[in-house]
Each structure stands twice: as structure tokens, then as C-alpha cells.
Amino acid sequence: MRSLLRRVLAQFAVDRRVLALAFARMADGIGNSFLIIVIPLYVASATVDGRTFGLEEAMIIGIILSLFGFLNSSFQPFTGRLSDRVGKRKPFILIGLGGLAMTNVAYIFAETYLSLVVIRGLQGVSVAFIIPASIALVNELATAQDRGGNMGVYNTFRLVGFGAGPIVAGAVVNLGPYTLPAGPTISGFDAAFSIAAITAVASYLLVTVLISDPDATRANASADLSISIRDQSGSHLLDPIFTLGIASLFMATSIALFATIQPQVNARLDQGSTWFGLQFAAFILAQVLLQTPIGRACDRYGRRPFIVGGMLLLLPTTLVQGFVTTSELMFVARLLQGIAGAMVFAPGLALAGDLAGEGESGSKLAVLTMAFGFGIAIGPLSSGALVGYGFAMPFVFGTALAAIGTLLVYTQIEETLETTQPLPVLSND
Known part of the structure; x- marks a missing residue:
């Protein structure tokens, strides 16, 4: 113990x-x-x-x-x-x-x-x-x-x-x-x-x-604080931090689709507000439990595998929310979507931090936090506009965005850790 x-x-x-x-x-x-x-x-x-x-x-x-x-x-x-x-x-x-x-x-x-x-x-x-x-x-x-x-x-x-x-x-x-x-x-x-x-x-x-x-x-303190869109090294089309910003925007939009369609979700699943609250909280629960261990793990195994894996997991966990028919399955879908978010967020910030030069942390990392914030604001507006075309439409839209983000991450981002690091060994004393 x-x-x-x-x-x-x-x-x-x-x-x-x-x-x-x-x-x-x-x-x-x-x-x-x-x-x-x-x-x-x-x-x-x-x-x-x-x-x-x-x-x-x-x-x-x-x-x-x-x-x-x-x-x-x-x-x-x-x-x-x-x-x-x-x-x-x-x-x-x-x-x-x-x-x-x-x-x-x-x-x-x-x-x-x-x-x-x-x-x-x-x-x-x-x-x-x-x-x-x-x-x-x-x-x-x-x-x-x-x-x-x-x-x-x-x-x-x-x-x-x-x-x-x-x-x-x-x-x-x-x-x-x-x-x-x-x-x-x-x-x-x-x-x-x-x-x-x-x-x-x-x-x-x-x-x-x-x-x-x-x-x-x-x-x-840096004087050159420009944000690049094109990759200055020439090895890729887009700058990796800009790419992470786009992926964060699409991920946050997909995550936030659920927030404003409570009446439609409750009617489809024949549930009350308590179940909706649990489903909404499932995403945050996964984040709270996994952010730190995933952050530690990406220090050992690298940033890119977690970011790519999280974006891939985001695809089915977003899409399935438009088609599940029970409260329990919706809860599981939201929980798994939270795992996907946890796999992307801390490793993504760490990768951007690795790439930020001395005195550039504020402007470079703000690209990711700004994009995530815009996504959280755009998601509810998107779901409110699309749900009238069918319950599944917001989630199909979110999955399409996540697919684009996954493709960008896979093709435009390289690993920033040159070697893996051993995890600390704790004594049993």
C-alpha cells in the first residue's frame, strides 16, 4: 500500500x-x-x-x-x-x-x-x-x-x-x-x-x-515571434506547430459537438438530464485520470505515437455517438473520446514546447491553446446548425474534421525526442 x-x-x-x-x-x-x-x-x-x-x-x-x-x-x-x-x-x-x-x-x-x-x-x-x-x-x-x-x-x-x-x-x-x-x-x-x-x-x-x-x-526574450505556416526546413508542406494548431481546432470542435444538443440526445436515448450529465462528465473524467500518466509516457516513448494514436481513436469515438441507441453506449463513447483527447493534448503541448525556441514559448504554444479554444466555441454552434438535418449529422461532420486532422498530423509532424527516456525507478522503502 x-x-x-x-x-x-x-x-x-x-x-x-x-x-x-x-x-x-x-x-x-x-x-x-x-x-x-x-x-x-x-x-x-x-x-x-x-x-x-x-x-x-x-x-x-x-x-x-x-x-x-x-x-x-x-x-x-x-x-x-x-x-x-x-x-x-x-x-x-x-x-x-x-x-x-x-x-x-x-x-x-x-x-x-x-x-x-x-x-x-x-x-x-x-x-x-x-x-x-x-x-x-x-x-x-x-x-x-x-x-x-x-x-x-x-x-x-x-x-x-x-x-x-x-x-x-x-x-x-x-x-x-x-x-x-x-x-x-x-x-x-x-x-x-x-x-x-x-x-x-x-x-x-x-x-x-x-x-x-x-x-x-x-x-x-525574443524579438522574432512570427508564426510560420509553411515548414521552414522544407521537409514538409506545413509548419509542425501550425499543423498541431489545426489538429487541435478540429479535435476540440469534434469534442464540443455534444454540449448544446442535450434535448435531442435525451429524446433519442429516452433518458433524463442525469444520464446526460454523466455522459458529458465522462470525457472530463478520462482526461483527469489519464493526462498525467500519458504525459509521463510520452516523455519515454515519444510524442508522435500518442498524438497520431489519439487522433485515430477520435474518429470512431466521435462517429459512433451519432448512431448509438442506449445511454450506456453513449457514456462509453464519451469516455473513449476522452481517452483520445488525453492522448493528443499533453503530448501535443510537449511536442510544441520541444519545437519552441528560447523566448518563444508564449507565442508558439498560444497557437495550440487558441485553436483549442476556437474549437470549443465552434463545436456547439456547428451541432446546433447541423442537428436539424438528422441526429447523426453533427457527429459525421466532426468525424470528417478529425480525419483531416489525423492526416495532417501523420504526414506533417515528426518525432521531437531523439531518444526514449527511462521512467524513474522508485524504491519500496
Whole structure:
């Protein structure tokens, strides 16, 4: 038992700054994912009114939620490039977390649809400061021998936070109002927004106290931060990081198709919202369980086999979701799709980190995070538009995109690890 515990703990044996950053992202992930559940409920409540500009309530909710993703993804190349130019990561992370904390508090005072749109948009910009700088910092604290493991640990904790938030968000709203020890009463919505703000502040404090930029980051601040589309070496048509970005876009789009067609899924499978929640969570569960071990494994066996294998697995696991007829099979399909995503994400970031030159981590890795964010935003819009042509159509579309991504990865990306690395041997003491 003791030996097993040591092996589990060894999975998270990374630079303490990476672990601190992972915990910080877990905390802000809880607060941010809270809002995915709370904002639609808040918009539908009697608390919010004002001009709707002729839009239906459902469309307003969609705009508010999608705006975050589009602004977040759009600004990431700029913030990543700027952090490379100044040679610092920590200030960018703190700016983003500070923005998140203030905007979460602002929700308490927002009473119009337009104010919610503005606040959520500002949150998208705030997170655009956090993501490229965080990924770049993890990359710079790692080496070629442990980069996959570091990326896996970071993503594991981030996803734990993102997955935990929605589980409790609805309960916090429904159990309100709350009477505080000092006497005042706050609504369930205000309590949820306050929790989101507190998690952002907690992340801010963790980063402030426990994280510092490596000395080499400022020394290697880069002036040439262009993103290549064509492969400069001439051995392939496309630049490998650009290729990974396209693959990430297509993968994320395929993954996110499921999110917005809950009524159609439940009607087809004759199931309730509980089953849908389990199926939605199955993908995140697989990610949480496998990101770190797959990241460690790609440090030993190479990045490319996992990326190619994950993209291949994405094909059947996406397509089958359009044709299954039972809740249990849909759960299995989503779980396997999560395994496919885990095989691509950490190894993909590690491979891009291997290719990024000194002082380029922010701008280069932002290509992948930006593409993934756009895919998460495009997927729900695509499924909403295509499901009217038949339940299977969104998943056929996602499979076609995944097939293109698989072909690109297989033909345009080479292995970056020259030798395989032995896994650490733990004593039984």
C-alpha cells in the first residue's frame, strides 16, 4: 500500500512552481466553470432585464457564453507574444486573475443583459492573459525529458477544477438565500458569484507567493515571434506547430459537438438530464485520470505515437455517438473520446514546447491553446446548425474534421525526442 501511494505521488513529482501553478489554475477553474451553470440561470431569473435588441433569451445566453471563448481565443496570440517580448510570465498571469476576480464581483451588481455581455467579454480577455503565460511557464520550467509529465500534471489539476465547478454550482444557487453570521442575507446567485471571486483571489495569492519566472525567461526574450505556416526546413508542406494548431481546432470542435444538443440526445436515448450529465462528465473524467500518466509516457516513448494514436481513436469515438441507441453506449463513447483527447493534448503541448525556441514559448504554444479554444466555441454552434438535418449529422461532420486532422498530423509532424527516456525507478522503502 505504501509503495502504491509513493507511485501515485510520484506522478505529480514536478517543479514546485508547476504544481503551485496547477493548483492555482484548479482554483480559478472552479470559479470560472461555476459561471457556465450560473449565468444561464441568472439570465432566466427575474433579476435581469433591460434591452434585448430583439433577441430571444436563449440567444442572449448563447452570445454571453460564446463571447467568452471567442475573445479568449482571439487575444491569446497577442498576450502570448507580448509575454515573450517582455520576458515575463508571472505579471500576465496576475493581470488575468485580477481581472477575473473583479469581473466576478461585478456580476453581483449586473442587472441588465448588456452588462452581462460586457462582463463576460472582459472575462474572456482576462483569461487570455492567463493561458499562454501559464503554458509558457510550465514549458520553461520543464526539460525535454519531463515536459510531457509537467504538461500532464498542469492539465490534470486544471481539469479537476473545471469539472468540479458545475457539480456544485447549481446546488449553491438553489439552496439560497443564505444568512451570513453578521446578519445580512445574500441570494444564491450572489453566493455563487462570490465563490467565483474568492477562487480567483485564492489563485492570485498562490501565484504571488509561490511562483517566480525562471531567470532564463527574461534573458531569452525574443524579438522574432512570427508564426510560420509553411515548414521552414522544407521537409514538409506545413509548419509542425501550425499543423498541431489545426489538429487541435478540429479535435476540440469534434469534442464540443455534444454540449448544446442535450434535448435531442435525451429524446433519442429516452433518458433524463442525469444520464446526460454523466455522459458529458465522462470525457472530463478520462482526461483527469489519464493526462498525467500519458504525459509521463510520452516523455519515454515519444510524442508522435500518442498524438497520431489519439487522433485515430477520435474518429470512431466521435462517429459512433451519432448512431448509438442506449445511454450506456453513449457514456462509453464519451469516455473513449476522452481517452483520445488525453492522448493528443499533453503530448501535443510537449511536442510544441520541444519545437519552441528560447523566448518563444508564449507565442508558439498560444497557437495550440487558441485553436483549442476556437474549437470549443465552434463545436456547439456547428451541432446546433447541423442537428436539424438528422441526429447523426453533427457527429459525421466532426468525424470528417478529425480525419483531416489525423492526416495532417501523420504526414506533417515528426518525432521531437531523439531518444526514449527511462521512467524513474522508485524504491519500496
